[in-house]
Amino acid sequence: MAILTMREALNQAMREEMARDQSVFILGEEVGAYQGAYKITQGLLAQFGEWRVRDTPIAEEAIAGIAVGAAFIGLRPIAEMMTFNFSILAMDMIVNHAAKYRYMSGGQMRCPMVMRGPSGAAAQVAAQHSQAFEAWYAHVPGLVVAMPSTPKDAKGLLKAAIRDDNPVIFMENEVLYNLKGEVPDEEYHIPLGIGDVKRSGKDVTIVAWSRTCVTALAAAEQLAKEGIEAEVVDPRTLRPLDEDLIFDSVRKTHRCVVAEEAWPMASFGAYVSDRVQRECFDALDSPVIRVNAPDVPMPYSKVLEKAYVPQPERIVEAVHQALYRQEGR
Amino acid sequence: MTREEAFRLYRQMLLIRRFEERCAQIYVEGKIGGFLHLYIGQEAVGVGAMSLLREDDYFITSYRDHGYAIARGTDPRPLMAELCGKATGISRGKGGSMHFYDVPRGNFGGDGIVGGHLPVAAGMGYGIRLRGTDQVCLCFFGDGAVNEGAFHEALNVSALWDLPVVYIIENNRYGMGTSLDRASSVKDLYQRGSAYGMPRREVNGMDLLAVRNVLGEAIDRARKEKRPTLIEAETYRYRGHSMSDPGKYRTKEEVEQMMQVDPIFLWGKRLIEQERFTTAELEAADKEVIAEVDACVRFADESPWPTHESLYEDVYVRSPYIHLKSADKDPAWKASIREDKHPDTFWRHAVKEAK
Numbered sequence: 001m002a003i004l005t006m007r008e009a010l011n012q013a014m015r016e017e018m019a020r021d022q023s024v025f026i027l028g029e030e031v032g033a034y035q036g037a038y039k040i041t042q043g044l045l046a047q048f049g050e051w052r053v054r055d056t057p058i059a060e061e062a063i064a065g066i067a068v069g070a071a072f073i074g075l076r077p078i079a080e081m082m083t084f085n086f087s088i089l090a091m092d093m094i095v096n097h098a099a100k101y102r103y104m105s106g107g108q109m110r111c112p113m114v115m116r117g118p119s120g121a122a123a124q125v126a127a128q129h130s131q132a133f134e135a136w137y138a139h140v141p142g143l144v145v146a147m148p149s150t151p152k153d154a155k156g157l158l159k160a161a162i163r164d165d166n167p168v169i170f171m172e173n174e175v176l177y178n179l180k181g182e183v184p185d186e187e188y189h190i191p192l193g194i195g196d197v198k199r200s201g202k203d204v205t206i207v208a209w210s211r212t213c214v215t216a217l218a219a220a221e222q223l224a225k226e227g228i229e230a231e232v233v234d235p236r237t238l239r240p241l242d243e244d245l246i247f248d249s250v251r252k253t254h255r256c257v258v259a260e261e262a263w264p265m266a267s268f269g270a271y272v273s274d275r276v277q278r279e280c281f282d283a284l285d286s287p288v289i290r291v292n293a294p295d296v297p298m299p300y301s302k303v304l305e306k307a308y309v310p311q312p313e314r315i316v317e318a319v320h321q322a323l324y325r326q327e328g329r
Numbered sequence: 330m331t332r333e334e335a336f337r338l339y340r341q342m343l344l345i346r347r348f349e350e351r352c353a354q355i356y357v358e359g360k361i362g363g364f365l366h367l368y369i370g371q372e373a374v375g376v377g378a379m380s381l382l383r384e385d386d387y388f389i390t391s392y393r394d395h396g397y398a399i400a401r402g403t404d405p406r407p408l409m410a411e412l413c414g415k416a417t418g419i420s421r422g423k424g425g426s427m428h429f430y431d432v433p434r435g436n437f438g439g440d441g442i443v444g445g446h447l448p449v450a451a452g453m454g455y456g457i458r459l460r461g462t463d464q465v466c467l468c469f470f471g472d473g474a475v476n477e478g479a480f481h482e483a484l485n486v487s488a489l490w491d492l493p494v495v496y497i498i499e500n501n502r503y504g505m506g507t508s509l510d511r512a513s514s515v516k517d518l519y520q521r522g523s524a525y526g527m528p529r530r531e532v533n534g535m536d537l538l539a540v541r542n543v544l545g546e547a548i549d550r551a552r553k554e555k556r557p558t559l560i561e562a563e564t565y566r567y568r569g570h571s572m573s574d575p576g577k578y579r580t581k582e583e584v585e586q587m588m589q590v591d592p593i594f595l596w597g598k599r600l601i602e603q604e605r606f607t608t609a610e611l612e613a614a615d616k617e618v619i620a621e622v623d624a625c626v627r628f629a630d631e632s633p634w635p636t637h638e639s640l641y642e643d644v645y646v647r648s649p650y651i652h653l654k655s656a657d658k659d660p661a662w663k664a665s666i667r668e669d670k671h672p673d674t675f676w677r678h679a680v681k682e683a684k
């Protein structure tokens with residue numbers, strides 16, 4: 001197995017799928033000549049040419065709309081959003097078009113597209129550039145939403161997303177692009193809709209995805225030093241959600257923490273806690289504890305930013321709460 | 330155009346007119362619900378355009394979409410059933426008036442978001458270019474849609490990359506109750522094409538022959554030169570914006586004046602004066618289409634309502650790349666199937682690789 005960064009893994013996934021299937025193409029701002037705003041599409045223009053690696057004007061609605069229209073007639077577009085903060089300018093194309101046409105046409109159409117790019121906080125880019133919008137997309141029937149936390153998952157899930165016939169919202173994370181991990185040498189994909197236990201434990205379940213899953217693993221490391229064995233469950237796909245994996249874990253540990261980078265109100269974590277409390281009520285020894293960003297826009301100062309993004313310490317604290325352990329007791 | 334073709338187009342416009350007049354009637358009876366936007370007055374644009382398309386061409390439209398489907402040759406019975414929300418509807422009762430689709434005929438149908446289908450049309454044009462076929466895509470929308478941001482983004486990239494899309498503004502002078510003068514800084518809407526260096530034309534949308542000439546040239550340019558065109562068809566809707574429109578924003582005189590240039594009346598006159606048809610022949614055609622519309626309503630009346638299970642169908646496509654054990658908990662996934670309503674249509678479109 002090779003050790004790759006998530007950036008390289010994502011690049012491999014697209015390169016392999018584009019070589020395998022003529023109908024796959026990429027479009028977005030700076031994906032070609034610039035080699036990708038975050039270098040995810042590096043080298044693809046030279047290999048596949050401008051019609052399959054299309055530099056677009058700064059026009060998110062057109063980028064997403066072109067992906068939708070091309071997908072309707074049978075191509076497999078990958079629309080890159082420079083970051084998901086800008087995807088809200090294309091919301092109409094995704095919510096009213098990609099997610100709706102199959103239903104509104106009574107099953108005549110399909111929209112096999114991927115919209116991908118980095119989501120969530122980066123480093124000191126302030127309120128408009130640091131948002132976690134997964135709940136917006138996961139809210140919409142007709143969409144699939146994937147959020148990998150490792151290079152292996154990123155490659156396997158992106159390949160499945162490209163081959164799948166539904167519109168897939170594929171949210172990456174800038175902070176994870178340099179994260180290294182093992183990636184199989186052989187051809188593989190990871191079907192959407194299967195979660196993964198990233199660390200097993202018996203005392204508490206921590207549900208977290210994308211960057212927060214990495215934070216949760218760091219928290220689990222700290223907790224282990226106190227003798228608390230945390231199980232970290234990464235759903236990998238938010239829609240469809242591998243609920244069984246989460247429920248099975250909670251039925252084993254009897255305690256659950258849901259950690260995410262989004263705001264607390266009406267977030268995806270709120271949905272997960274609702275499902276866990278409803279389905280695992282008898283198994284729970286304490287209420288589900290949630291870790292979120294504070295309910296304010298992201299500040300610029302690095303001191304404030306650190307207070308904003310969930311850190312391992314906040315997850316540790318939440319686990320203590322779930323275990324009814326107070327600091328110093 | 331042959332004499333027979335001229336008559337066929339007359340009959341088609343008449344069928345659309347009578348079909349929609351009946352829609353208005355049964356709407357009042359409560360058989361049709363929701364929004365009902367009638368195309369009455371604008372028939373020459375849709376009929377003229379459809380008469381020029383090749384079987385494998387595509388089109389996508391706004392919500393005022395009954396006319397295009399009928400002109401494209403879709404059986405009008407499932408269209409009426411769709412309006413009545415029946416299981417036999419073209420969109421299985423899930424779309425209604427604003428959402429007629431007929432993918433085997435290249436009809437990517439009615440969009441309820443003003444201007445929302447323009448970037449999608451650009452994407453269909455992009456897909457055509459990428460595959461290297463000589464298909465074209467027509468995109469129909471109203472005078473109100475040109476003020477949406479989506480119009481700008483779609484036209485810019487279409488001109489930039491030479492996409493084979495013909496954008497057709499059906500300027501009926503109003504977006505709901507707001508007249509063009511109160512909504513657009515430029516009154517000659519086709520001139521907006523100049524901002525993108527796009528070929529642009531205006532045409533009298535009440536004159537079927539003029540529509541055919543101008544559109545024919547644009548379709549040719551798209552097919553052969555892969556270049557888009559912006560067309561402004563000047564037309565008029567005789568009915569309200571939708572069924573709830575009191576029409577306070579325009580005068581009776583204006584409507585009556587525009588009735589003098591009714592596209593169907595004008596074309597009928599031409600058939601008699603220049604093509605040697607008789608009034609009796611035109612009247613017989615009218616009787617025929619009225620009988621056809623009767624049959625549509627009967628079909629809709631006799632059709633079953635959709636089953637409750639169908640509520641969950643058609644949200645997703647079942648796929649080997651989604652794990653069904655977890656997905657199966659979700660009723661929409663459970664009800665998903667691998668096939669489309671018209672199996673292999675999607676792939677017929679997908680695989681048609683000319684190069």
Ligand SMILES: Cc1ncc(C[n+]2csc(CCOP(=O)(O)OP(=O)(O)O)c2C)c(N)n1
Nearest residue numbers: 393441442443471472473474501503504505
């Ligand atoms: C984005 C959006 N905004 C508002 C509406 C409500 N609406 C529906 S039709 C319409 C008027 C559109 O006028 P025009 O584009 O001229 O088309 P026409 O109805 O005249 O055919 C409006 C405002 C909508 N459907 N979508």
Ligand SMILES: [Mg+2]
Nearest residue numbers: 471472503504
């Ligand atoms: Mg109008």
